[in-house]
Amino acid sequence: MKKIIITGGAGFIGSHVIRLFVNKYPDYHIVNLDALTYAGNLENLRDVEAATNYSFERGDITDEQFIDGLFATADFDAVIHLAAESHVDRSIMDPLSFVKTNVIGTAILLNAAKKYWADKTDKLFYHVSTDEVYGSLGETGFFTEDTPYDPRSPYSASKASSDHLVRAYHHTYGLPMVISNCSNNYGSHQFPEKLLPLMINNILQSKPLPVYGKGENVRDWLWVEDHATAIDVIFHQGKVGDTYNIGGFNEWKNLDIVHLLCSIMDKKLDRLAGESAKLITFVKDRAGHDKRYAIDATKLNSTLGWKPSLQFEEGLERTVDWYLANNTWIENVTSGSYKKYYNQQYTSR
Ligand code: NAD
Ligand code: DAU
Numbered sequence: 229m230k231k232i233i234i235t236g237g238a239g240f241i242g243s244h245v246i247r248l249f250v251n252k253y254p255d256y257h258i259v260n261l262d263a264l265t266y267a268g269n270l271e272n273l274r275d276v277e278a279a280t281n282y283s284f285e286r287g288d289i290t291d292e293q294f295i296d297g298l299f300a301t302a303d304f305d306a307v308i309h310l311a312a313e314s315h316v317d318r319s320i321m322d323p324l325s326f327v328k329t330n331v332i333g334t335a336i337l338l339n340a341a342k343k344y345w346a347d348k349t350d351k352l353f354y355h356v357s358t359d360e361v362y363g364s365l366g367e368t369g370f371f372t373e374d375t376p377y378d379p380r381s382p383y384s385a386s387k388a389s390s391d392h393l394v395r396a397y398h399h400t401y402g403l404p405m406v407i408s409n410c411s412n413n414y415g416s417h418q419f420p421e422k423l424l425p426l427m428i429n430n431i432l433q434s435k436p437l438p439v440y441g442k443g444e445n446v447r448d449w450l451w452v453e454d455h456a457t458a459i460d461v462i463f464h465q466g467k468v469g470d471t472y473n474i475g476g477f478n479e480w481k482n483l484d485i486v487h488l489l490c491s492i493m494d495k496k497l498d499r500l501a502g503e504s505a506k507l508i509t510f511v512k513d514r515a516g517h518d519k520r521y522a523i524d525a526t527k528l529n530s531t532l533g534w535k536p537s538l539q540f541e542e543g544l545e546r547t548v549d550w551y552l553a554n555n556t557w558i559e560n561v562t563s564g565s566y567k568k569y570y571n572q573q574y575t576s577r
Contacts, residue, residue: 230256233304235289235337236311237261238268240418241356244456245308250276252460257281259302262311263288266565271557272417289333299340306352308463309337312390315421316360316383317573320515323382330386331393338397345403353405354463355394359448359475359521360384361409370524371409373471380516398469406466408459410474411523414543415452416550419561421569423447424544427486428551429558431493431504438574441513443483446520450476451543454536461534472532475523478540483508488541492548511577 232249236242237260249258262268264286276282287294289311312330313319319326338353345351362371363378379388397403412423420429427437458474466472480488490504497504528534538546551558 230305231259231302232256232306232308233259233261233298233302234308234310235261236268236309237284238264238270238272239310239314240267240272240415241413241452241455242310243272243417244415244452245310245459246273246282247276248453248456248460250279250282254281257283259304260284261287261289261298265313266569267314267419269417269557269561271560289337290328292336292339295336295340296343299344304341304344305350306354306463307337307341308354308356308459309334310356312387313383315419316381317421317514318569319381319383319386321572323386326382326386327389330383331389334390335393338393338403342397342401342403351404352463352468353394353397353403354459355391355405355407356459357391357407357409358384358387359409359411359473359523360518361388361391362521364518365520365522367520370522371473372524373409373473373527380518384518404468406462406468407471408462408466408474408528409471409523410455410458411448411450411476411521413452413455414449415547416554417557418452420558420566423482423485424489424547425551425558427489428493428548429562431490431497431507432551432555432558434507436509437486437490437504437507438509438511438577439483439486440511440517442510443481443486444519445482445517446479446522447482447485448475448522449478449480449485449540450474450536451538451540454538457537458528458534461532462528465532467531472528473523473525474528474534475525476536476540477523477525478536479520479522480540489544489548492545496548496552511574 379385
């Protein structure tokens with residue numbers, strides 16, 4: 229039986245990865261390590277929490293003693309590392325917490341893996357990262373695995389830094405690792421600070437839909453369950469020491485995606501066509517807002533055969549259906565510090 233520790237498993241992407249691994253690999257034992265910050269929620273895992281091959285460990289990756297103790301007592305075969313501060317706007321307000329979790333936390337995990345895996349083979353440290361490490365594109369071109377790093381927000385700089393540390397531990401100490409850099413994910417269980425769930429929540433409440441700048445920035449959107457299957461494929465078949473880009477070949481201008489979402493919401497809520505779009509409000513742009521991200525996922529497709537499974541319009545409709553059916557989830561996750569965050573972020577914008 230393989231014992232795999234997945235960090236950040238109570239978050240958006242982590243919960244989808246855990247669900248996939250727990251259900252697909254009954255012979256693996258999956259340990260979910262999560263600090264349950266504002267972004268982590270065990271509700272996301274209700275359907276798998278009773279599985280005999282799953283356990284939850286509450287803890288902070290920046291707590292060196294705790295992480296060392298965990299590795300000392302459990303003989304982990306692999307780490308899939310997703311725990312992070314993940315929201316760009318929060319990194320602009322509070323960069324140090326991103327350095328702490330994303331850089332120091334990753335280094336602490338790497339140190340524990342180095343120490344306890346020193347004379348063992350068949351181990352793997354899988355670091356889940358972002359396309360934002362590559363910087364920003366103009367109208368054309370794609371990020372490939374060879375694109376030089378050029379992070380431009382505190383969030384992306386902290387993720388780039390953690391990528392570098394993972395590669396440095398491979399190069400210097402021979403730690404077996406892989407890294408994947410993925411584009412924007414969407415789907416169920418995403419915290420309503422990110423573009424799509426924030427807009428869905430605001431449409432439901434008939435609140436303004438804050439589009440930054442002119443809404444012309446471009447993102448490449450991928451169904452979160454397709455990200456989870458890519459992680460599965462790379463985890464099992466990826467070449468140790470390599471990097472894989474993951475993306476949807478699915479670029480959208482922010483304003484266009486918000487209009488599409490509004491039209492889906494109008495239909496689902498039996499509102500007149502155009503009603504939700506009336507809520508669109510252009511607000512002050514994000515500081516240092518990266519213009520365009522676009523991933524070239526050819527390597528992952530040609531070497532490991534992965535490709536996205538879902539058409540974007542269908543995925544977006546499924547996402548909307550999930551949020552409409554899970555109003556209590558939205559109420560729960562927005563009941564704590566969310567209002568304070570929202571006011572800080574949007575009131576004077
Ligand atoms: P998320 O914010 O939804 O979840 C992060 C999880 O990490 C939460 O459960 C939180 O409680 C946990 N966490 C935070 N700090 C921790 C700490 N110090 N110790 C232990 N646990 C901690 O994030 P997400 O959107 O699911 O992203 C997961 C990973 O994927 C991140 O590393 C992110 O950089 C990367 N990524 C995200 C996207 C995206 O579109 N969301 C795209 C590419 C890569
Ligand atoms: O590209 C991968 C990255 O995608 C991940 O690494 C990050 O963890 C994830 O948060 C995401 O980053 P973005 O900054 O692209 O996502 P966000 O949902 O915050 O914003 C998407 C776009 O929408 C971006 O151009 C900013 C814009 N935006 C966002 C919000 C929250 C708005 O116009 N209005 C908003 O209110």
